[in-house]
Amino acid sequence: MFDYEERLVLFVDILGFKNMIKSKDKTQHNNVIKAMEAILKMNIAIGKGMELGNRNSIRVTILSDSVCCSINSDDFDNQAQLIILLNSACAFQGFLLERGILSRGAICIGDFYHSEKILFGEALVDSYVLETTKAIYPRIIIDKKNLDYMIEKSSLTQKIITSLFKLDEDGYYYMNYLNFCKINSVAITDFMSMYKLILINKDLISNERIKNKYEWLISKIEEII
Numbered sequence: 204m205f206d207y208e209e210r211l212v213l214f215v216d217i218l219g220f221k222n223m224i225k226s227k228d229k230t231q232h233n234n235v236i237k238a239m240e241a242i243l244k245m246n247i248a249i250g251k252g253m254e255l256g257n258r259n260s261i262r263v264t265i266l267s268d269s270v271c272c273s274i275n276s277d278d279f280d281n282q283a284q285l286i287i288l289l290n291s292a293c294a295f296q297g298f299l300l301e302r303g304i305l306s307r308g309a310i311c312i313g314d315f316y317h318s319e320k321i322l323f324g325e326a327l328v329d330s331y332v333l334e335t336t337k338a339i340y341p342r343i344i345i346d347k348k349n350l351d352y353m354i355e356k357s358s359l360t361q362k363i364i365t366s367l368f369k370l371d372e373d374g375y376y377y378m379n380y381l382n383f384c385k386i387n388s389v390a391i392t393d394f395m396s397m398y399k400l401i402l403i404n405k406d407l408i409s410n411e412r413i414k415n416k417y418e419w420l421i422s423k424i425e426e427i428i
Contacts, residue, residue, distance in 0.1 A: 207314040207324055210273040211285075211353065213292055214330040215308035215343060217299065218416070220268035234302040239265050242272070242295045261288050262317045270295070270308075271327065273317045279357035286359075289367055289378065292343060297384035300341070301397045303404060305416060308343040309333035310378075312352055340419040342377035350376050382427050398424050 223231050243263050260275040261284055274288055296306050311333060313326035338344050345368065354364060368376040385394050401424070405417035
């Protein structure tokens, strides 16, 4: 018999994965593998001197074109773990973005069973539904209820919250990975070159739905450059 834990579930999906796999560009395949290997080790997080420690409850599972990370809510008080997890997700998005790969996701907190081989529970379903129906753009979103609960249990300062999350026009908060990557070269080595690549890619796209994702991305980048 298994027991649920209350866990924060961060679900990230790589956009355009099917077309990428069918293409013969092995460079993009390699970029995805590198990003996934890095987030598995949590070694793309910023936080020198921050150790996961003996109470490490972060778990990461790769599901084809998706990544599921989770942490027990009882360990929110260990802010280093929570920040490393969130920073790693930002760096993961940035690493892919610099290579022309978009991703999006969602964060939910709830009942979840996360073992080495099994993912099961309402929190994963909720984060998947939120990602597929509400995230829309290349962003990782969280609603106010879940964000407030995370703040309450973790006692993260307002300064940290402001650096990690930003309120979007539709009322959802999203992980401020663009600003994270602008000030941390760990994910994006040349922010302006990445911006120019996105502008070029947008002009090559005829599908309006995909173009809207790039337009959102460009608008958010232009807010911080």
